[in-house]
Amino acid sequence: MSFTVTPQSMSFSQALPLQGGGSLRDYHLSYETYGSLNAERSNAVLICHALNASHHVAGSYAGQAKSEGWWDNMIGPGKPVDTNRFFVIGVNNLGSCFGSTGPMHTNPDTGRIHGADFPVVTVEDWVDSQARLVEALGITQLAAVMGGSLGGMQALSWSLQYPEKLRHAVVIASAPNLNAENIAFNEVARRAIVTDPDFHGGHFYEHGVVPKRGLRIARMLGHITYLSDDVMNTKFGRMLQSGDVLKYSTQEIEFQIESYLRHQGDKFSEYFDANTYLLITRALDYFDPAKAHAHNLTKALARARAQFLLVSFTTDWRFAPARSREMVQALVANQRDVSYAEIDAPHGHDAFLLDDPRYLSLVRAYFERISLEARP
Amino acid sequence: MSFTVTPQSMSFSQALPLQGGGSLRDYHLSYETYGSLNAERSNAVLICHALNASHHVAGSYAGQAKSEGWWDNMIGPGKPVDTNRFFVIGVNNLGSCFGSTGPMHTNPDTGRIHGADFPVVTVEDWVDSQARLVEALGITQLAAVMGGSLGGMQALSWSLQYPEKLRHAVVIASAPNLNAENIAFNEVARRAIVTDPDFHGGHFYEHGVVPKRGLRIARMLGHITYLSDDVMNTKFGRMLQSGDVLKYSTQEIEFQIESYLRHQGDKFSEYFDANTYLLITRALDYFDPAKAHAHNLTKALARARAQFLLVSFTTDWRFAPARSREMVQALVANQRDVSYAEIDAPHGHDAFLLDDPRYLSLVRAYFERISLEARP
Numbered sequence: 001m002s003f004t005v006t007p008q009s010m011s012f013s014q015a016l017p018l019q020g021g022g023s024l025r026d027y028h029l030s031y032e033t034y035g036s037l038n039a040e041r042s043n044a045v046l047i048c049h050a051l052n053a054s055h056h057v058a059g060s061y062a063g064q065a066k067s068e069g070w071w072d073n074m075i076g077p078g079k080p081v082d083t084n085r086f087f088v089i090g091v092n093n094l095g096s097c098f099g100s101t102g103p104m105h106t107n108p109d110t111g112r113i114h115g116a117d118f119p120v121v122t123v124e125d126w127v128d129s130q131a132r133l134v135e136a137l138g139i140t141q142l143a144a145v146m147g148g149s150l151g152g153m154q155a156l157s158w159s160l161q162y163p164e165k166l167r168h169a170v171v172i173a174s175a176p177n178l179n180a181e182n183i184a185f186n187e188v189a190r191r192a193i194v195t196d197p198d199f200h201g202g203h204f205y206e207h208g209v210v211p212k213r214g215l216r217i218a219r220m221l222g223h224i225t226y227l228s229d230d231v232m233n234t235k236f237g238r239m240l241q242s243g244d245v246l247k248y249s250t251q252e253i254e255f256q257i258e259s260y261l262r263h264q265g266d267k268f269s270e271y272f273d274a275n276t277y278l279l280i281t282r283a284l285d286y287f288d289p290a291k292a293h294a295h296n297l298t299k300a301l302a303r304a305r306a307q308f309l310l311v312s313f314t315t316d317w318r319f320a321p322a323r324s325r326e327m328v329q330a331l332v333a334n335q336r337d338v339s340y341a342e343i344d345a346p347h348g349h350d351a352f353l354l355d356d357p358r359y360l361s362l363v364r365a366y367f368e369r370i371s372l373e374a375r376p
Numbered sequence: 377m378s379f380t381v382t383p384q385s386m387s388f389s390q391a392l393p394l395q396g397g398g399s400l401r402d403y404h405l406s407y408e409t410y411g412s413l414n415a416e417r418s419n420a421v422l423i424c425h426a427l428n429a430s431h432h433v434a435g436s437y438a439g440q441a442k443s444e445g446w447w448d449n450m451i452g453p454g455k456p457v458d459t460n461r462f463f464v465i466g467v468n469n470l471g472s473c474f475g476s477t478g479p480m481h482t483n484p485d486t487g488r489i490h491g492a493d494f495p496v497v498t499v500e501d502w503v504d505s506q507a508r509l510v511e512a513l514g515i516t517q518l519a520a521v522m523g524g525s526l527g528g529m530q531a532l533s534w535s536l537q538y539p540e541k542l543r544h545a546v547v548i549a550s551a552p553n554l555n556a557e558n559i560a561f562n563e564v565a566r567r568a569i570v571t572d573p574d575f576h577g578g579h580f581y582e583h584g585v586v587p588k589r590g591l592r593i594a595r596m597l598g599h600i601t602y603l604s605d606d607v608m609n610t611k612f613g614r615m616l617q618s619g620d621v622l623k624y625s626t627q628e629i630e631f632q633i634e635s636y637l638r639h640q641g642d643k644f645s646e647y648f649d650a651n652t653y654l655l656i657t658r659a660l661d662y663f664d665p666a667k668a669h670a671h672n673l674t675k676a677l678a679r680a681r682a683q684f685l686l687v688s689f690t691t692d693w694r695f696a697p698a699r700s701r702e703m704v705q706a707l708v709a710n711q712r713d714v715s716y717a718e719i720d721a722p723h724g725h726d727a728f729l730l731d732d733p734r735y736l737s738l739v740r741a742y743f744e745r746i747s748l749e750a751r752p
Contacts (some may be wrong), residue, residue, distance in 0.1 A: 004610075019624075020622070020624030039561060042708075044630065047403075086683070110484065114569075116626070116627075119624075120624040120625065178610040178616075179609050179611075180601060180608035180609050180611075180613055180614065180633045181605045183631050183633050184600045184633050187631075187633070188593060188596045189592060190627070191596065191638070192568060194627055195589040195592070195593075196589075200741065213571040213572075215565060216567065217568050217571075220560075220567065223555060223560075224564070229557045232555070232556035233557075235556075236556040238553060238664065238667075239558065246396070246662065248395075248496040249658075250492070250496060250566065250655060250658045251578075252572055257556045258560075258563045261560055261563055262563075262567070265567070278626035279626060281626075282625075282626045285631065286624075291614075317605075350557060
């Protein structure tokens with residue numbers, strides 16, 4: 001059992017202008033905090049989440065077994081991001097289905113559930129909303145903003161949108177934008193959801209159904225891209241589900257990998273919101289800070305003032321090391337202070353959530369350095 | 377306009393025993409031939425097809441524009457597989473939806489359309505059925521059996537099932553079995569089809585509908601795996617569908633890659649049979665000649681007597697060069713005569729169908745060698 005934590009919520013009455021036009025009013029953000037803010041308010045670390053995660057980053061809920069946060073191996077007392085030293089904030093993004101205002105909530109303008117009418121939110125919008133939360137918590141400068149994958153994009157965007165409000169950006173298993181193949185996978189997942197007859201144009205809540213078929217397909221496909229070819233071969237290979245005898249069936253489970261994927265798809269379809277899936281994959285697609293700078297990433301990152309730690313994993317083909325190197329090169333070209341590690345790990349994109357000792361030691365060492373700086 | 381060809385059909389009254397048990401009776405095979413069989417009957421080349429292809433390998437149908445066969449750049453008069461020298465046979469596999477007996481045909485035992493009850497057929501079953509066709513055409517030994525991808529698996533299996541009936545096996549962009557990731561992609565595609573409400577347990581014909589949603593998803597996903605990351609970035613990158621202005625929509629087409637994939641999915645769903653898709657992907661999953669030899673590929677290939685040409689493409693991540701090298705090593709260990717080329721091509725798995733000059737020259741040179749041998 002990990003340390004005990006309690007989720008909190010903060011309401012914002014001032015409308016949040018959105019990159020896609022319009023604004024969101026009367027929204028709230030779910031968040032959690034771990035550790036204590038020091039007197040100088042200089043030891044706060046914001047954690048940004050990726051697709052299938054939330055503000056529940058670390059610790060457990062009282063009386064709930066197996067309720068550890070999604071990055072509990074990374075964050076907590078004595079962990080690499082040590083909550084005995086840092087005041088860590090986990091925040092749930094707008095549009096999520098885990099607490100913050102999202103498609104499942106009621107639109108104050110119409111009195112109806114948002115559903116597919118929830119506005120498209122971007123990484124930049126999320127960062128703006130997070131900045132308001134951080135300000136409301138009385139913090140003028142964060143020691144660090146940290147995230148993996150889509151969370152890493154938010155950390156990078158923080159350094160561009162609020163360059164003076166963070167001292168460090170920790171960008172793990174991320175990219176300066178998605179490539180065509182990543183957008184393609186997102187699009188297949190979205191089409192599977194949208195064309196499920198139970199999607200009802202995104203207003204399935206009113207019909208008392210959930211587009212589970214589409215969500216299952218989306219999640220199965222996602223899982224293939226989170227794992228490496230290597231780890232799939234090691235964990236599943238061509239092993240059969242039942243002994244050594246083939247069933248010669250196109251619909252029954254034959255290989256263990258099929259069973260694994262179906263199980264992951266079934267689980268996901270029970271709790272994840274279809275509109276949230278569309279919104280979050282779209283935010284991934286859209287993120288591209290270089291676009292406004294004639295696709296020149298060096299120019300795009302010139303605004304950054306933070307120091308950077310970037311980490312990538314050799315077998316991650318979704319956010320490949322080459323994409324991290326692009327960011328490193330652009331930061332170096334801007335004479336930023338950058339640490340970069342390419343971790344030789346077999347687990348693909350998932351590696352950023354796993355217990356790789358070299359990876360965890362590296363993050364620990366980096367945060368120990370930050371901790372020394374943060375002292376008065 | 378290419379040369380003109382005419383599809384043919386041959387009926388078989390003797391039941392074909394199937395690897396999965398039972399047999400198929402009163403079936404027919406659609407096929408085409410190009411060129412002339414020489415007096416010695418020594419110049420016949422059998423072409424095996426992959427997922428989305430047929431017996432219409434080369435040439436065009438009279439009066440039909442754009443009706444070139446799927447390997448028309450490879451096969452024909454003066455082409456690398458020169459029909460002025462070779463008698464080339466294209467055959468449609470059992471279970472297909474392009475002519476040979478398949479799920480859309482009537483089961484002679486029940487008088488009903490087979491649908492999902494069509495027996496699961498394997499690469500080995502296909503080779504058995506092809507061997508009967510070849511025999512019926514009066515050919516006791518083929519100069520070569522040739523195929524790419526799943527077609528390459530058939531060529532390899534020919535060399536093991538009928539080692540004396542072919543002199544050469546040409547195995548392009550193929551593998552000795554699918555790895556876990558490939559099975560995983562197939563399974564996602566199958567689940568998309570099977571869970572489409574219009575699938576009706578595989579008996580959708582009786583309901584006058586087609587599970588187009590599932591077929592679209594399957595095809596979109598397939599297309600991602602046929603292309604390389606490189607070629608996707610070159611052809612589509614992050615280019616938007618309409619100018620430079622974002623729509624901020626989760627359902628509208630925003631990026632060109634989305635438009636391409638949707639178009640491919642729509643086209644495919646208009647003509648491809650859902651049950652055929654299930655059958656063919658399952659045949660891919662099952663193929664594994666080493667399984668019966670304690671997963672020792674060298675032992676599995678010891679039966680082969682043919683000479684081999686293997687070709688792989690550097691950016692093919694579905695049937696990667698490493699998989700071809702496994703076959704080459706196993707053949708060399710058996711002291712077989714093997715030529716192997718790894719073509720540096722950007723197009724991914726699709727490269728085996730494209731006009732890469734080095735690739736086409738290589739195949740041409742190999743068949744010129746065969747042609748010299750085939751002379752009396």
